[in-house]
Amino acid sequence: MTYALIAIGGSLGSFKVLQVILAALPPTFKVPVVIIVHRERGQEAILAPLVQSHCALPVAEIEDKGRIEPGRIYIAPSDYHVLVEDGTFALSVEAPLHHARPSIDITFESMADYYGRRAIGVILTGTGQDGAQGMAALRQRGGQTVVQTPASAEAPGMPEAAISAGAAGHVLPPEEIGPFLVKLTEERP
Amino acid sequence: MTVAAQPELEDLEVRLLLEGIFRHYGYDFRDYAQASLKRRIRKALQAEQIRTVSALQDAILHDEQAMRRFLDLVTVDVTAMFRDPRLYVAVRTSVIPLIRNEPLIRVWHVGCASGEEVYSMAILLHEEGLLEKTRLYATDLNQSLLDRGKEGIYPLSAMQTHTGNYLAGGGTRAFSEYYAARYDRAQIKPWLKANIVWAQHDLVAGASFNEFHVILCRNVMIYFNRSLQDRVHRLLYESLAPGGVLALGDKESLQFTPHEAGYESLDRREKLFRKRK
Numbered sequence: 001m002t003y004a005l006i007a008i009g010g011s012l013g014s015f016k017v018l019q020v021i022l023a024a025l026p027p028t029f030k031v032p033v034v035i036i037v038h039r040e041r042g043q044e045a046i047l048a049p050l051v052q053s054h055c056a057l058p059v060a061e062i063e064d065k066g067r068i069e070p071g072r073i074y075i076a077p078s079d080y081h082v083l084v085e086d087g088t089f090a091l092s093v094e095a096p097l098h099h100a101r102p103s104i105d106i107t108f109e110s111m112a113d114y115y116g117r118r119a120i121g122v123i124l125t126g127t128g129q130d131g132a133q134g135m136a137a138l139r140q141r142g143g144q145t146v147v148q149t150p151a152s153a154e155a156p157g158m159p160e161a162a163i164s165a166g167a168a169g170h171v172l173p174p175e176e177i178g179p180f181l182v183k184l185t186e187e188r189p
Numbered sequence: 190m191t192v193a194a195q196p197e198l199e200d201l202e203v204r205l206l207l208e209g210i211f212r213h214y215g216y217d218f219r220d221y222a223q224a225s226l227k228r229r230i231r232k233a234l235q236a237e238q239i240r241t242v243s244a245l246q247d248a249i250l251h252d253e254q255a256m257r258r259f260l261d262l263v264t265v266d267v268t269a270m271f272r273d274p275r276l277y278v279a280v281r282t283s284v285i286p287l288i289r290n291e292p293l294i295r296v297w298h299v300g301c302a303s304g305e306e307v308y309s310m311a312i313l314l315h316e317e318g319l320l321e322k323t324r325l326y327a328t329d330l331n332q333s334l335l336d337r338g339k340e341g342i343y344p345l346s347a348m349q350t351h352t353g354n355y356l357a358g359g360g361t362r363a364f365s366e367y368y369a370a371r372y373d374r375a376q377i378k379p380w381l382k383a384n385i386v387w388a389q390h391d392l393v394a395g396a397s398f399n400e401f402h403v404i405l406c407r408n409v410m411i412y413f414n415r416s417l418q419d420r421v422h423r424l425l426y427e428s429l430a431p432g433g434v435l436a437l438g439d440k441e442s443l444q445f446t447p448h449e450a451g452y453e454s455l456d457r458r459e460k461l462f463r464k465r466k
Contacts, residue, residue: 063442064411065418077440083224091411091440092225095267110224113196 003031003185004118009104011038011126013154017174019054024178027056031185032068036076036102048075064091076102083110098130108134117142125153129161136167145169202242217393220417229263264331270305270351277358279459284434285317288402294323297401300409301327304338311381328390339387341377348375392421397428408438422446431466
């Protein structure tokens with residue numbers, strides 16, 4: 001089976017963890033990754049170059065109806081929700097969910113819908129509970145789910161919410177998440 | 190909100206619901222982008238405390254009020270005055286010089302919702318000395334939203350955000366000149382409304398109804414699928430005067446649309462495009 005998409009969601013303090021994860025992905029990594037980070041409006045212009053400087057794979061900002069290409073890292077723009085449809089991103093400006101736009105829940109949920117077993121969701125450090133429900137839906141549909149260990153999280157709220165929602169398939173510290181994704185998505189001959 | 194236990198069955202039910210709404214009420218959501226529409230349908234299930242999409246179809250077809258609530262759920266987004274302030278800076282610097290000398294300026298605001306962004310443009314045009322000779326056409330699919338826009342009454346508590354946006358958008362006056370505060374509400378001054386025409390208009394059935402110098406269609410087509418987007422792009426292109434300006438949302442693209450070659454980029458970041466003469 002080929003995985004279609006990995007989504008990584010986080011808020012407060014997640015950039016440091018993201019750095020660790022992305023550094024572990026080799027330039028040959030094929031499965032596209034979308035990064036959803038809660039932040040103030042207008043900061044995506046800063047985030048993409050910042051992520052690029054820590055990552056061997058090309059980083060791109062998402063545009064509406066943009067094709068999801070293999071071997072790329074995508075950044076969810078601030079003030080938009082990101083949904084997926086067959087092979088493309090679709091944006092929405094519906095009301096924030098859990099005070100968040102982009103909302104991790106909304107992306108996870110649409111991945112559950114469209115990709116099911118071919119989707120991977122990751123929740124990193126962050127306050128609040130965004131991501132837990134969507135991740136539960138993803139897991140219910142056979143997707144793989146990974147949650148950062150609450151003990152390693154600067155803000156354990158989101159990881160804890162995901163674990164108590166029964167959404168966490170794997171609970172891992174930051175340095176093990178990247179290698180786990182590499183191993184999981186390795187295509188066997 | 191959870192995903193359906195039987196996704197294929199849910200897909201079928203959604204198709205039947207949309208077909209039923211179209212045939213009975215004339216609202217055509219059949220070419221809306223699926224992911225976002227499904228989310229809103231699930232929200233409707235929650236709000237109506239209904240379990241299946243088929244049961245929602247029953248409720249909507251037999252109860253106009255349920256249809257109205259569904260329409261609100263599908264069409265309502267939260268907006269603000271001078272939302273995306275950078276756009277207004279770009280309009281002041283790049284668009285105004287192009288239209289300043291027109292004897293009569295026509296602006297079409299597509300999907301104007303509750304009108305905040307229409308009044309923002311009216312304020313900008315007033316400050317540029319152009320409001321007098323401008324007609325702003327504000328259209329939306331949802332009549333109840335248009336009624337709110339026409340009224341021009343917004344919560345006073347939101348005015349702090351709006352004022353901040355106004356200043357970031359290049360405003361130089363006292364924003365309070367443009368509304369009257371009464372209790373907890375802000376009422377837009379009547380003179381700002383004089384040149385605005387509010388009209389219900391469905392882009393899907395869409396016919397062109399005038400020729401415009403500026404068309405704002407921001408974050409409207411993100412809810413449409415590719416084929417409907419293409420149809421709407423044709424409508425907008427045909428509704429623009431040669432040299433007229435199209436404003437899209439900042440994450441929308443003209444790439445791969447049928448009229449990509451018919452425009453030149455005026456502001457890459459703010460997605461302002463000028464129709465070639």
